[in-house]
Amino acid sequence: MTADKTMTADEAVGRLESGMTIGIGGWGSRRKPMALVRALLRSDLTDLTVVSYGGPDVGLLAAAGRIRKLVASFATLDSIPLEPHFRAARQRGELELMELDEAMFMWGLTAAAHRLPFLPVRAGLGSDVMRVNPTLRTVTSPYADGEELVAVPALTLDAALVHLNRADAHGNAQYLGPDPYFDDLFCEAAREAYVSCERIVDSEEFATAGGPQTLLVQRHCVTGVVEAPGGAHFTSCAPDYGRDEAFQAAYARAAADPAAWREFARRFLSGDEEDYRAAVAECVREAS
Amino acid sequence: MSAAVATRAEVCVVACAEAWRGAGEILASPMGGVVPTVGARLAKLTFAPELLLTDGEAMLAADVPALGARPRVIEGWLPYRRHLALAAGGKRHVMMGASQLDRHGNQNISCVGDWHRPARQLIGVRGAPANTVNHPTSYWIPRHSPRVLVERVDMVSGVGYDRAAAAGPSATRFHRIPRVVTDLAVLDFETPGHTMRVRSLHPGVTAEEVRAATGFPLDVPPDAPRTRTPTAAELRLIREVIDPAARREREVPA
16 A cells, blocks of 8 residues: 555645755746645745746745745746746846756756766857856767767756646646646656645546556655645646636736735735635636 | 738748758747748748648647647647757757847847846746757847847857857857848858858848848848749738738738
8 A cells, every 4th residue: 555645735845944956847837836836935935946947936936035046947927928027036136047958957857867967968068058157067978079068967856846637645647738848857856746736536547537658757756745726827737727818917917016016915825725716716707 | 912012021931931941851940939930831831841840839730720720630749858859859940039149140038238137137048058059040030120139149048150169069060050030131151250141131121221230240242132022822821821810010010
């Protein structure tokens, strides 16, 4: 009998500590573990190193002053190109950044997952990624080609936070959308991984929803499973739901103005996840 | 409808499409806007049918839908991890945008001003460093201006010829910037020092106009030809099949 790893979002975040390196799955404004991020905002965790293909997860944590250092290739809301809080934090000079190319980022996570100190890549050569990250080193191929390549350091994570469509109580998790993003890699690169999902199901239900290749995350990497319906809102979680474009636009508008942002945070981020869902539902009723 | 009445946007579409002529069975990635997206689809519908195109998400489309429409036939799966792997393998020609681009082809999409505390934070380097050293990378500049075509970029995201050469053989091995398409001209780097020159001027554009809109001394060969205009068949495809809502005209107003 394997362990029941179900817990609440607050219990998952309660196991984290300030100063940790936290990887956040998804991509841009797509399948972000927003319920876990909101739980993190309710906690007093701070001084975090956040590793993310950045979206509103980065924006919310930056706005709340929780990020000491960000490791990222970009931060975007996809349908709105620039993440407003990320932008503001950078322009205030508040965000220490390790800016990496997207492929460097992937190979850094892969190196961590494989317990390697680095992996060699061509990406980064000649670019200012090398200038703004003075600790990056190159490595020379020991073979006849003698190529000099970038040695991307392992991006080892203390914890990973990801959101998938389905999971069982043991930590196996299934994605049903078109793109796995890098959620399995985040979990494998982390000492502990917390998986939120739209619905916790019996393991036997997995086969009715999709083929074996949809079983993206395996339980041996997973510490906690959180049932969080709507847990990626307002980012997309295909096929369960698309991005809430109206809400995202409201988020971006509020983020552009300190007073509007205080009101947005009071209305949507001051309570628990149930309060959040109720506030979003009320917002939808007002708009219709 | 006569080819002579093509709009500037439509001339740009064809100039972008031409980037993928003869490219073979590779992924055409128009990232920089509407015009290169229409261009890639036009190339696939005409002289480059073997191109691979995504649906903008994780799927490869076998057919060529209108902008905003879903493809009818999915021929492949290209989630981000496979997309990054494909780029490293070189079977791709991307056309990116640029917030800044210099005479050597260095591109910036990361930030304006000092990187440590930028005056204007942009999206970030994204995949530009990997793209430029792994496979052909072209650029689309919808508004040719001295603020975009600058003497020096603030953060080298996409690697230009000088920076690739300085970084050594591993950086130059697969590095190539075939063309830069703007609303005024087609530019390339086919000069002895791989610095930017005008390859062709769009119809109605003068050499002085392009020089004035460029933030560095620009080589305009005296015999620079005109960018070719769309054929009647190409115009029909652009207007009726690929972009019936004329989104291209909002990106490059007449």
